[in-house]
Amino acid sequence: MLIRTPADLGAVIRDRRKRLKLDQSTLAKRIGVSRQWVIEIEHGHPRAELALVLRALDALGIPLNANPELKTSRGPAPTAVDINAIVAKAKKSKT
Amino acid sequence: MLIRTPADLGAVIRDRRKRLKLDQSTLAKRIGVSRQWVIEIEHGHPRAELALVLRALDALGIPLNANPELKTSRGPAPTAVDINAIVAKAKKSKT
DNA sequence: CATTTTTGTCAGCGTTCGCTGACATTATCA
DNA sequence: TGATAATGTCAGCGAACGCTGACAAAAATG
Numbered sequence: 001m002l003i004r005t006p007a008d009l010g011a012v013i014r015d016r017r018k019r020l021k022l023d024q025s026t027l028a029k030r031i032g033v034s035r036q037w038v039i040e041i042e043h044g045h046p047r048a049e050l051a052l053v054l055r056a057l058d059a060l061g062i063p064l065n066a067n068p069e070l071k072t073s074r075g076p077a078p079t080a081v082d083i084n085a086i087v088a089k090a091k092k093s094k095t
Numbered sequence: 096m097l098i099r100t101p102a103d104l105g106a107v108i109r110d111r112r113k114r115l116k117l118d119q120s121t122l123a124k125r126i127g128v129s130r131q132w133v134i135e136i137e138h139g140h141p142r143a144e145l146a147l148v149l150r151a152l153d154a155l156g157i158p159l160n161a162n163p164e165l166k167t168s169r170g171p172a173p174t175a176v177d178i179n180a181i182v183a184k185a186k187k188s189k190t
Numbered sequence: 191c192a193t194t195t196t197t198g199t200c201a202g203c204g205t206t207c208g209c210t211g212a213c214a215t216t217a218t219c220a
Numbered sequence: 221t222g223a224t225a226a227t228g229t230c231a232g233c234g235a236a237c238g239c240t241g242a243c244a245a246a247a248a249t250g
Contacts, residue, residue: 003159006145012161023196034239039198047207047236050101050148051141057161064098065160066107066152118226129209134228142207142237 003064007044009053014042016060030059098159102139104148109137111155125154 003009017027017038024038031038033052041048041056057064098104112122119133126133128147136143136151152159 001161003149003161004153005149009145009161024198025196035197036199036240037238040238043198045237046146047144049142049207049237050104050145052238053145054098054100058099063162065162066096066098066104067158067160119228120226130227131210131229132208135208138228140207144207144237147208 005044006046006048010042010044012062013038013056013060016062017042020060027056027059031056100139101141101143105137105139107157108133108151108155111157112137115155122151122154126151 001008001012003012017024022030024035024042028035028038031052032055037048037052038056041053054064096103096107098107112119117125119130119137123130123133126147127150132143132147133151136148149159
């Protein structure tokens with residue numbers, strides 16, 4: 001599942017929790033947060049604390065993967081050269 | 096890259112930013128946060144807001160993937176049956 | 191049906207967020 | 221080397237966090 005928004009994350013958490021047959025209280029204890037927190041996360045609370053979110057995913061056995069750009073297929077580096085920088089320098093040095 | 100802690104995330108963000116030859120100010124504008132925020136995230140700030148983090152990853156072109164448990168190899172469901180529930184019920188009903 | 195479990199809502203409280211703006215401290219580079 | 225950019229640090233401020241505890245609503249169970 002691709003996580004794009006807090007709501008996505010809430011859905012993932014809730015689904016997994018139900019799949020594991022846990023109620024919110026139990027999960028909350030396991031994560032080390034209040035039941036309130038679980039409720040809000042599952043509803044897509046946008047300002048939840050990063051660390052708590054990570055702990056929740058861990059408690060549910062959900063690994064989080066950040067792809068630092070999967071090889072964009074063949075062809076050489078798309079635009080690893082920074083044209084902007086080059087231009088900027090060209091402008092600086094008169095001739 | 097597997098994200099387990101806020102520090103992991105900070106590293107991923109910083110690496111990607113540098114690879115894209117962006118400075119913190121530029122990235123901050125792109126994400127829509129203050130430069131301060133970028134500094135703190137890259138240092139592993141544990142209480143950053145979820146939504147801002149997701150926006151940062153998006154701005155950097157880093158997709159986030161949550162595996163709802165990758166098929167744990169062969170063999171039938173590990174323990175999809177909830178023994179606890181069964182036992183609980185067994186206890187309730189006398190005979 | 192009645193009962194129990196689960197989920198959702200409310201308010202108040204102390205803590206911390208993320209922001210701004212200015213100022214150190216390092217890189218970077220000609 | 222000196223000058224510029226990039227990064228890091230500080231303090232103050234309004235806003236929101238996550239917590240507790242009690243209660244309401246909904247769902248499950250017999």
